[in-house]
Amino acid sequence: MGPNGETCSGHGECLTLRQLAQDATYNGEPTPIAYGSGLSENSTAWDADFIQHCKCYEPGYGNNSWYNLSAWTGYDCSKRACPTGDNPFVQGRKFERQYIECKATGGSLRLTFRGATTQPIAYDASAVEVKRALEALHTIGSVAVEGDVFCVPPCTTCSGPSTCSSDADAHKACDVHGYPLNVGNFSVEFTSELGDVPPLRVDSTKLLSATVKVGEAVSGSKANVVCSHRGTCDELTGDCECFAAYTSSDANNSFGLREDCGVMLSSGWVAGK
Numbered sequence: 726m727g728p729n730g731e732t733c734s735g736h737g738e739c740l741t742l743r744q745l746a747q748d749a750t751y752n753g754e755p756t757p758i759a760y761g762s763g764l765s766e767n768s769t770a771w772d773a774d775f776i777q778h779c780k781c782y783e784p785g786y787g788n789n790s791w792y793n794l795s796a797w798t799g800y801d802c803s804k805r806a807c808p809t810g811d812n813p814f815v816q817g818r819k820f821e822r823q824y825i826e827c828k829a830t831g832g833s834l835r836l837t838f839r840g841a842t843t844q845p846i847a848y849d850a851s852a853v854e855v856k857r858a859l860e861a862l863h864t865i866g867s868v869a870v871e872g873d874v875f876c877v878p879p880c881t882t883c884s885g886p887s888t889c890s891s892d893a894d895a896h897k898a899c900d901v902h903g904y905p906l907n908v909g910n911f912s913v914e915f916t917s918e919l920g921d922v923p924p925l926r927v928d929s930t931k932l933l934s935a936t937v938k939v940g941e942a943v944s945g946s947k948a949n950v951v952c953s954h955r956g957t958c959d960e961l962t963g964d965c966e967c968f969a970a971y972t973s974s975d976a977n978n979s980f981g982l983r984e985d986c987g988v989m990l991s992s993g994w995v996a997g998k
C-alpha cells in the first residue's frame with residue numbers, strides 16, 4: 726500500500742505467485758515458469774493463488790530518456806532504481822556485440838530484445854533504419870549498428886551503378902558507383918545495456934526466401950552496478966549521488982549521459998584534494 730492506500734504505491738500491480746511466475750524473467754528475458762512445477766507430482770502449490778506480491782513497473786527507455794532509470798523497486802514499489810554503470814577502474818571490459826546474417830529477396834522481419842519487439846524492418850533496410858527500430862524499444866537505450874544492406878542476396882560481380890551482373894534480385898547489393906555493398910552481414914553493439922545480454926530473437930516469417938542467423942560475436946563483460954559503485958543511490962529520486970571526483974559516464978570511460986558516476990572528473994582534480 727502507498728501512503729494514500731494505492732496498491733503497490735501506484736507504481737506496480739498486485740499479482741498472485743502463480744501470475745508472477747508466468748511473468749518471470751531471467752536477465753530481462755521472459756522466462757515463464759509454472760508455479761509449483763518443481764513440486765512432486767501429487768503435491769499442490771497451495772499458496773499459488775493466495776499469496777500476492779507487487780510487480781513494479783519498469784517503463785524502461787521512453788520519452789527520449791538516455792538512460793534507464795525509470796524502474797520502480799522495493800517490496801511495495803515505493804522506491805526508484807538508480808542508473809547503473811561499469812566500474813571505471815577495470816580496463817578491457819567490453820560491450821556485447823551480436824551479428825545478424827540474413828539473406829532474403831523481399832519482405833520484412835522483426836527483432837525482439839528482452840521481450841520487446843520492433844516494428845517490421847524491411848529486408849533491404851540500412852544500418853540507420855535497423856538502429857532506429859531497435860532504439861525505439863523500451864528495453865534498449867542505444868546500439869551501434871554496422872552493415873550496408875540488411876538482407877538482400879550478395880552480388881558476385883557488380884556491372885554498373887546499382888546493377889548486379891549475375892542476379893537481378895541482387896541489384897541492391899551494388900552501390901551507385903558499381904561497387905559491392907556489405908549485405909546480409911550486420912553487427913549490433915549494445916552500448917547502453919551492459920553485461921552479457923540475451924540474444925536478439927528474429928521473426929522471419931514475413932521474409933521471402935530467407936535464411937537468418939543471429940549469434941554473439943562478443944559477450945558483454947562490463948559490470949552493470951548501481952551508480953558504478955562510485956556513488957550512493959537516492960531511492961526517493963532515483964538519482965546517484967556521486968562520490969567526489971566522479972560524474973556521469975557513457976559506460977566506456979568517457980563523459981556521457983548515464984548519470985551513473987562511472988567516470989572520474991580528472992586525475993589532477995583528485996590529486997589536488
Ligand SMILES: [Ca+2]
Pocket residue numbers: 821921922923924941944945
Ligand atoms: Ca550475450
